[in-house]
Amino acid sequence: MKNKIIEKIGFLFLFLCIAITLFFLATIVYFVVSRGLPALSWEFLTEAPRKSMTAGGVAPAIIGTFYLIVGTILFALPLGLATAIYLCEYSPRGYFVSIIRMSINNLAGVPSVVFGLFGLAVFVKYCGFGVSILSGSLTLSILILPGIISASQEALTAVPFSLREASLALGATHWQTIKRVVIPTAFPGVLTGVILGIGRAAGETAPILFTAATFFTRDYPSSPLSECMALPYHIFALMTEGSHPDQQAVIAYGCALILMVLVFMVSGIAIYLRKRFRQAFTH
Amino acid sequence: MIRFKEALYRWIFTVMAFTSLFFLLGIIIVLLREGLPILMAVGPFKFLSGVHWYPTYDPAEFGIFPLIIASLSVAIGAMVVAVPLGVGSALYLHELAGERIRHILKPAVEILSAVPSIVFGFFGMMIVAPFVQKIFHVPTGLNAFTAAVVMGIMAIPTIASLTEDALGFVPRSFKEASYALGASRWQTLIKIVLPAAGSGVSTAIILGMSRIVGETMTVLMVSGGAAVIPHSIFDPVRPMTSTIAAEMGEAVTGSLHYSALFAIGLVLFLMTLTLNIISENISKKYRIKLGLDR
Structure with a gap:
């Protein structure tokens, strides 16, 4: 009892x-x-801020975040997929592989602000890219690299061995098998990783704080070397700078909503895709 | 020709696979190189144990002890909130939730872990801080307590979903054996399943902790930003991450202040690295114990 x-x-x-x-x-x-x-309206989504951040929209921040995401994926996807291919398809189990695995795991745990420091010292200062979309994207791509690698690895290991064997038996070489059979089959799984990476890159603020973001630009970014506004940084700046905190808070709520919808949508899609991908290979 | 191509591709992939190692080493080198001037100027011990952080005074003082205390107190406070709620939620999802509810809740928890930290910071600043100020009658709502609560909420999804995974790895036979001996569901859950998943759960907690120590935007917005050793949990504090984020903009490249911020980054990096290595070792042993990995 x-x-x-x-x-x-x-x-x-x-x-x-x-x-x-x-x-x-x-x-x-x-x-x-x-x-x-x-706060949301057509104007909010399509126009630049006016009257020292108290009116108008946040379009430049949306565009800036979009460019940063595109740049980030452009760098992180090839590197991440290639690493996963090496680990799953080429690597002999050995010393080097365990070093690579160890560095991926530890890279995943590095605080985001430390990536920011690295980006500042290497991309902004040493490479001379300045505070720019390029520097920010490179920094963010290192941040999401471990995630892309592990999602790609999961996708590649899920591809049944019989497919590879069939391809090799038909006379295809190792690389042909990877390119024509393994990668296309694993594609939805890799895509999941990319989408999750997009969600992460869109929301991170600390890494772009000193590498890409600025509170206000009059024009839309014109080249990868121009600095840009970005949604998460814009929220931060609206809350900590400027002289009209009350009106700025309204705009910040609007930005937070856009960001949250974006991230929820993106992760929802990723989770759904992953579920379907897993089901496809377990039945 | 084909053979050459094959070798070429193998070589390309090998090189690309090493970029992670390259980046990790790069981070260490950059932090050391940029952080070294201040460590030489002040001395590593005094840098860590100094209680005055006045980087812009003349003469400037660079002691990061208050910042370390701030980071640790916020992290521990956050764990007090996140561990019971996270582990409790995971146990609920594992044992009590029906199949249908779990299929809804698990992705929900996962999606919530994707909410950007800036949104949590914003929420903390606008909603939690005024609330805390009113309830506890303190001069400012932006303090260590608020930071700990907001960060704790933030860490729940991470801890819950990793714990749930760990519980899922416990073999069914453990449970069946316990039921067969006449134990109730509750007894089995708390005395058999949870301890069996113990190392997985501790991995989850350590990873959650590591994430909190490294979290930047949330603490930057809600912790209040005073670089002194706090006397009560309602004092404003300035953790290491927010110091870097807040001051890098005004630090002159190459100055001691600039170097000090990189040195803080180095300390932060070493702290999270240690936590990650510990959690990795625990989880490796645990997988072997349950016979999951070779």
């Missing part, structure tokens, strides 16, 4: 845990949506 009561209380406690967790997270979503929604 006593055991029954303890069990009841214990299960109630667990239920409370998840209820509180969901409550917190629902609160965040609620506030961002309810206060961000009134």
